[in-house]
Amino acid sequence: MIKLVDLNAQYQSIKAEIDEAIAKVIADAAFISGKYAKIFEEEFAAYLGVKCCIGCGNGTDALEILLKALGIGPGDEVIVPAHTWISTAESVTTAGATPVFVDTTPALYTINAALIERHITDRTKAIIPVHLYGHPAEMDTIMAIANSHGLKVLEDCAQAHGATYKGRKVGTIGHAAAFSFFPGKNLGAYGDAGGMVTNDESVAQVARMIANHGRLGKHDHALEGRNSRLDGLNAAVLSAKLHHLEAWTEARRSLAAVYDEALEREGVAVPLSLPDCKHVYHLYVVEVAGRDAVRDSLALRDIETGVHYPKALPFLKAYARFAHQQEEFPVAFESTSRILSLPMYPELQVDSAKQIAAILAESLRNSDLESSEQTLSNSSTGKS
């Protein structure tokens, strides 16, 4: 059985470091925020090259709290891509504002920057580009549009730890950025965890207050916030793992190259990676015709795959209130029936990747064969 992601394989490879880190937190009883959270915040800020990092409960909270810290709330509109995980749009709603969907760029899966301006209204206050699957969004164009319209840019980096755009790490380009440390993300905790980063100290201060009951100091509540803090155990796990992140990213990139080589030969649409960007392959997503049948045949050979995501956000029941039509988001709509995420994690063996690619190619040939046989039998009975 080859899993889509194998978190245990990673734990086994660094077990001693993790076990020691966890034991220390328990011995110090530094469970909420505290010493280990502070250490991780400093290390992660240094890793990105950004002034401020604030740990929080999860990536969804990070987005919502940063929107509020950027001054976004009721009556405001925020532009988000149509194709992403629901948190990107959900956080806009929970911050009191309204998400406005924009279609994605074919093969890149990030927001189509050329379509943003036509969605800007008097109420637009921010854009949330998502570096989906680990590939950076078109940040130069997005920042130029934001600057000319006075909008804030909040980067959703939940899938893109360490990805770079023209040499700059994502999360350092916009006004602020949200990271998720959900266990399956490229840098993952052992539970829910998130991080907010920014170079703007006043935004950082407000975000830190909101995440901790609006507190400035003990019993000094300047405003009503909430409880969304990074816990010590997860912070210590993240610190232990951060030292391995670059090596893990390189392993992902090597596996992606193995897949690329084997699949391009077979005419499979492999993920695009722009030359001035560093893709970190949180997910390795191909596009194939007859995706569900291909997926089933891989499952029969014990290969787990995923679909990220089967429905673009505007078409979810959760957004039925906007009554969106398929024609409004043709790229997002059409790609959802073709996308297939192949197993991808740093510990995946190169031989396994080769085997997966071969089995995928074989099942594509079989499904081609079946559809041509279908055509043949239809024409022999006079049907077209």
Ligand SMILES: *Cc1c(COP(=O)(O)O)cnc(C)c1O
């Ligand atoms: C995972 C994810 C989030 C949310 O992170 P959580 O930690 O699960 O709340 C936000 N945006 C994207 C694109 C994600 O993949």
